[in-house]
Amino acid sequence: MSHDHDPVPVTARAGSPLKGRVRVPGDKSISHRAMIFGLLAIGETKVSGLLEGEDVMRTAAAARALGAVVHHDGPGAWRVQGVGVGGLHQPADILDFGNAGTGSRLMMGVCGSHPITTTFDGDASLRKRPMRRILDPLEQMGTVVVSQQEGGRVPLTLRGPKEAIPIVYAPPVASAQIKSAVLLAALAAPGETTVIEAEATRDHTEKMLAHFGAEITVTPDGAHGRRIVLKGQPELQAAPIVVPADPSSAAFPLVAGLIVPGSDILLESVMTNPLRSGLLTTLIEMGADITVEREANEGGETVADLRVRGSQLKGVTVPPERAPSMIDEYPVLAVAAAFATGTTRMRGLQELRVKESDRLAAVEAGLKAAGVTCWIEGDDLIVEGSGGAPVRGGGPIATHLDHRIAMSFLVMGLATQNPVVVDDGLMIATSFPSFTALMNGLGGRIG
């Protein structure tokens, strides 16, 4: 399935300061998991605040194909009647995940440990992404990889064992997707499965396992790591899910509010889970005028209003151990760095090479096309800030089917001398369908 589409260029222009208050849509990671846990539970899971982006809709379609009954009751409001662990149906057709790494990898874990045969496919971007990292632990658990493309890429077909084997697994890279795939697969295995992560990554799967009644323990391991032990074959019970606002989406108006002089905006109830808030930490280190207000709890996650005002940022070094807590935010951080005083060095970004695009290369090329001095040294990205002098802008910026590259450079164009044009805005709908309307509602000029 190639999902070729005619690209739709989009332009952003500088204008007046950004003002107003907005709430960005629901978190993408939690929304995928809401559908997956709904599928694996007994009873009806009610979800509010679900992100209705294309990636999550692919996961909803896969949940249906595997036997769930999925109802859409209104904006963000969904109900999922599950089949229970062990109860997955044999899907009639291939599972097409479009652009979504999270949906496809987590569902490989779910399907790969059940006695069914499933074929996974996706768009031209997903077909380039490495899946060996998921297939390796699944093979240890007894999954047969019936067919795959070179290097373990989709389209690929998995056949699950009659009964999966519990394992002890240390993912070779810091990845919540690998961890989650193993934990979801382990639900169908008897006994205990252990995942040991050297660097803690987003913990939504662990929290939701506990919320749905699984026996799971999480303990610190080493300087930055965690040891997660899950007891297999639980009966997961449906439980309500409230999806908080996505900090990875909030990153775009947040950075726009900083780089457009005179801006003053309030982002309502953004999730502040510490394993997701590396960008906030970094921007505050850079001197950003951001205040964290009205802290609260929403559906088991901490949230807060973020008030942001236009600021002259200064360059910093971002340490590699911070990468898991802001992995999707580096493209937009690089845009912020282009306006800072001095140099920003972002260290340890090797994982950016295997996202929807090679984000290291895409950010470097885009910044250069817009007149910014930057370079890559090993796995580090270095950006020289303009120090308050105008940044030129330009384009067209090549987005390579990557929503975050498109949104990052459109944010940049709100503050550059000349407009910024991105070559294709269609992929924005995978994670943030209301992006343009929301930014323009604050006074942005994107179209």
Ligand SMILES: O=C(O)C1=C[C@@H](OP(=O)(O)O)[C@@H](O)[C@H](O)C1
């Ligand atoms: O588990 C998740 O929901 C995600 C994990 C991260 O990927 P990796 O696990 O590949 O780092 C992140 O980039 C992705 O957007 C969402």
Ligand SMILES: C=C(OP(=O)(O)O)C(=O)O
């Ligand atoms: C990397 C991302 O998503 P995924 O891996 O789910 O495609 C992202 O949203 O930036």
